[in-house]
Amino acid sequence: MxxxxxxxxxxxxxxxxxxxxxxxxxxxxxxxxxxxxxxxxxxxxxxxxxxxxxxxxxxxxxxxxxxxxxxxxxxxxxxxxxLALLTRSIQSGLPDINGSIAIRRALRSDHPSVLAVDQAAFEPFWQLDQAGLRDALRATPFRHFRVVRNSANAALTGYAISGRSGPAGYLQRLAISPHHQGQGTGAALAIDGLRWMARWGATQAWVNTPQHHTGALRLYDQLGFELVPPxxxxxxxxxxx
The missing domain is CATH 3.40.630.60 (Aminopeptidase)
Structure with a gap:
């Protein structure tokens, strides 16, 4: 079985x-x-x-x-x-999105490329497969699934899944190709998700990340998130x- x-x-x-x-x-x-x-x-x-x-x-x-x-x-x-758990209010003070980063809605045809980015960005313990991606997309009643591609013919460089449930918003998954990290793509995708949450009435955003992912923790700190122990x-x- x-x-x-x-x-x-x-x-x-x-x-x-x-x-x-x-x-x-x-x-x-x-x-x-x-x-x-x-x-x-x-x-x-x-x-x-x-x-x-x-x-x-x-x-x-x-x-x-x-x-x-x-x-x-x-x-x-x-x-x-x-894992570290972090939160921030999303009713005011959201930063602007870097206009040079083109964010678009993810299509079903993007799923293989999304998984390729995910597996490049995370160590094996945290990598998603197709079933994990489906679970992430149905984890909340409402979702916002976005991808970034540098040019029309280039591979995806990053993706983000955000979700909403009542007044709570969630940055459920954020992955950037290792070759494109540190270029503002992660921040742009996160801010895009936060703005979507705020637009639909969510008041508080939540995200978690492994405690040893210092780059992710630094990004969320820059975006105004605060740690929620334990x-x-x-x-x-x-x-x-």
Whole structure:
């Protein structure tokens, strides 16, 4: 059964998505679809049982707050990655976008190039595959998916996915090709996403990034984001058949 693309586990009031972890055969990813509060211990145990039944030998969670982490830690999961969580108000004081950077709406035909940029920009642990890109695009009720290309015939140099849910806006994914980092593309895409959030009434923006991504942290600091301790964490468990 290993390799099933995606399964939504409906466990009482809790919902979790179980799918493969990109680039690691035998590792499953458990995504909490009811964020903001902890799932029950019974739901956690049922999710682990489902992962074992599908043949996974390792299970990781999506990025969780410390409250969301509690039932998984009780079940035997352990932290494997720490992320910084940052936020800023978006009702005023948004910087201008660099007008020399041409940002356009992403098309379905851009998806392979988007994934190529993503895999060049991130280390294997954080890279997206097609399933991960789909999850990012449906993580919030409303999304804003934009790409940058230096010229009509050039490869994509960066992309960003922003999302909205009520008054909250999210910079869900931002990736720039390593050869084009430090040229303002990331800032332009982030500002474009923030302006979209503000235009539709969002009041607060959120973003997270691995704690060791100093370049990303520097960018978000320059854009007025502030750290929210203690941040987020990815948990994992080695599964017994």
């Amino acid at each position: 290993l390799g099933r693309r995606s399964e939504v586990l409906r466990l009482g009031e809790d919902r979790l998505r179980l799918r493969h972890w990109a680039g690691e055969a035998g590792t499953g990813l458990l995504i909490q679809l009811t964020p903001g509060s902890a799932v029950s211990d019974d739901s956690t145990a049922a999710a682990v049982e489902s992962a074992v039944a599908q043949g996974y030998h390792r299970l990781r969670t999506s990025a969780l707050s410390h409250i969301e982490s509690e039932p998984f830690l009780r079940a035997g999961f352990r932290p494997c990655q720490q 941040g987020l964490q990815v948990l994992e468990m080695v599964l017994e058949p």
